[in-house]
Amino acid sequence: MKVVRTITELRSELKDLKSERGVDGKIGLVPTMGFLHQGHASLMRKAKDLSQIVVISIFVNPIQFGPGEDFETYPRNEAQDLELAEKEGVDLVFIPTVEEMYPVPTKTIIHVSAVTERLCGASRPGHFDGVTTVVSKLFNIVQPDMAFFGMKDAQQVAVLQQMVNDLNINVDIVPCPIIREQDGLALSSRNVYLSAEDRAQALVLSRSLQAAKQALESGEARTAQEVRDVLVSIINQSSHAVIDYTEVLSFPTLEPYEDHEDLSERNHATLIALAVKFGKTRLIDNVLIESKEECSHV
Amino acid sequence: MKVVRTITELRSELKDLKSERGVDGKIGLVPTMGFLHQGHASLMRKAKDLSQIVVISIFVNPIQFGPGEDFETYPRNEAQDLELAEKEGVDLVFIPTVEEMYPVPTKTIIHVSAVTERLCGASRPGHFDGVTTVVSKLFNIVQPDMAFFGMKDAQQVAVLQQMVNDLNINVDIVPCPIIREQDGLALSSRNVYLSAEDRAQALVLSRSLQAAKQALESGEARTAQEVRDVLVSIINQSSHAVIDYTEVLSFPTLEPYEDHEDLSERNHATLIALAVKFGKTRLIDNVLIESKEECSHV
Numbered sequence: 001m002k003v004v005r006t007i008t009e010l011r012s013e014l015k016d017l018k019s020e021r022g023v024d025g026k027i028g029l030v031p032t033m034g035f036l037h038q039g040h041a042s043l044m045r046k047a048k049d050l051s052q053i054v055v056i057s058i059f060v061n062p063i064q065f066g067p068g069e070d071f072e073t074y075p076r077n078e079a080q081d082l083e084l085a086e087k088e089g090v091d092l093v094f095i096p097t098v099e100e101m102y103p104v105p106t107k108t109i110i111h112v113s114a115v116t117e118r119l120c121g122a123s124r125p126g127h128f129d130g131v132t133t134v135v136s137k138l139f140n141i142v143q144p145d146m147a148f149f150g151m152k153d154a155q156q157v158a159v160l161q162q163m164v165n166d167l168n169i170n171v172d173i174v175p176c177p178i179i180r181e182q183d184g185l186a187l188s189s190r191n192v193y194l195s196a197e198d199r200a201q202a203l204v205l206s207r208s209l210q211a212a213k214q215a216l217e218s219g220e221a222r223t224a225q226e227v228r229d230v231l232v233s234i235i236n237q238s239s240h241a242v243i244d245y246t247e248v249l250s251f252p253t254l255e256p257y258e259d260h261e262d263l264s265e266r267n268h269a270t271l272i273a274l275a276v277k278f279g280k281t282r283l284i285d286n287v288l289i290e291s292k293e294e295c296s297h298v
Numbered sequence: 299m300k301v302v303r304t305i306t307e308l309r310s311e312l313k314d315l316k317s318e319r320g321v322d323g324k325i326g327l328v329p330t331m332g333f334l335h336q337g338h339a340s341l342m343r344k345a346k347d348l349s350q351i352v353v354i355s356i357f358v359n360p361i362q363f364g365p366g367e368d369f370e371t372y373p374r375n376e377a378q379d380l381e382l383a384e385k386e387g388v389d390l391v392f393i394p395t396v397e398e399m400y401p402v403p404t405k406t407i408i409h410v411s412a413v414t415e416r417l418c419g420a421s422r423p424g425h426f427d428g429v430t431t432v433v434s435k436l437f438n439i440v441q442p443d444m445a446f447f448g449m450k451d452a453q454q455v456a457v458l459q460q461m462v463n464d465l466n467i468n469v470d471i472v473p474c475p476i477i478r479e480q481d482g483l484a485l486s487s488r489n490v491y492l493s494a495e496d497r498a499q500a501l502v503l504s505r506s507l508q509a510a511k512q513a514l515e516s517g518e519a520r521t522a523q524e525v526r527d528v529l530v531s532i533i534n535q536s537s538h539a540v541i542d543y544t545e546v547l548s549f550p551t552l553e554p555y556e557d558h559e560d561l562s563e564r565n566h567a568t569l570i571a572l573a574v575k576f577g578k579t580r581l582i583d584n585v586l587i588e589s590k591e592e593c594s595h596v
Binding site for chain 1 (some may be wrong): 305309321404407408412413438464
């Protein structure tokens, strides 16, 4: 495994790797902000399965953080990250500085409309412009065949898929399942911010999503409003939880259902998603329910 | 020369050409809106000089035209275009339909700030978002090493160079000199719109730019205001000319000089640019004056 910190080095190492492993060897990219956990490890394993050269990037991207968000305090641990990447058989780790990625402030922004307007896009204005712009930069730098993203940020997957479709970017976006602790908490680099008490209370997130899914599947809840009621009633069992949003939408178009629309009629996949704050720590989680059509093919 | 109309065909033909001519063969792309003239021919010749595979695209891009602009009436002549491309030794001509490029309306837009805000960017809101978005799509489809653009649209060159720098796009933007008729009129597909009388009067554009350049170089004009006065006095010799803008700016940053700033102090290249309407036909032209520093290296 090689660690490179400049775009020039990265391009040169990749050229060597390609000529070593055959020009038709696929490049798989796992873009990350570091502080890697088993969720990231699952992306690297998927990348290793599907491609011949595995590149991960570790970059806490300033332009996707809003004012007052946690850019400065976002957890970082390079030594631990490199150990994990090495263990997963990564070929190349790209760790640029902010100056390497933005030698001058960018005047160019990629904006995706519609799919960015709800969920985290609504709570974090400008966030997805930062994500699409940096991912596009990483794609241009690495020129991967495939890129791997966790479904924990389902909206990010939908937004990037939209960008790739619209701009004819020749990269397959590979969404990978959410990885959870044994007790159900979705893995996140931000979990480290949680106090022991908040960590325990945060279990309401995955519990509420499971309950909502069951209620929808059993027919106990039939509308978006009823699904949200299930979520809210369970989240509110935590005295520390402050709800940012609970939403029920089509996936990947991210169009909200009407409050009283009968979801059993739906022929899209349905995303039940939430963002909840515990003190300053904002956690997101979701569950995706396949459409009846997709289910009937199984 | 092959003509392809779909992205799939284009990618497949390019793959064949690459394996024929060696994987290290450079691809040169000349993006055009068709109705090709000797200005385009000069771009193709430059592409042929510098690359092993020459691709031209012919696509009148709807999203770079504003409401009330000439998208519908923009001149088209495919047979004549193919004849010219063949004569210039082009390998591949990509002529997609609007449906091929935009199977659904794009939700993704690339926006470059600052350099888009003056000149044509000010007169044609949204125009450069359309240009950067479609050029980015063409870059992703063709994956060229170099792309060739005429300096007649100097702002387009500056905007695309900014996009390429900001997004780490691995394509060299090669600006090529303006090609003129013997009497000085800059070649443009839109010249075909001009009546005989307007065609004659339109010579004030190149004459005013030459006069402004000489006045600046001789010291007769020293400030942006004095340069603009020279332009305006000559353009106004035409009774049909309606000035959209006359501007004096640094290049490629496109920052305007102060009205009374002494341009002899400048250490940037200076762009003198204008847009003038004759009836419904809007023509642009410009002259670039090297900085003293650049001149002293010659």
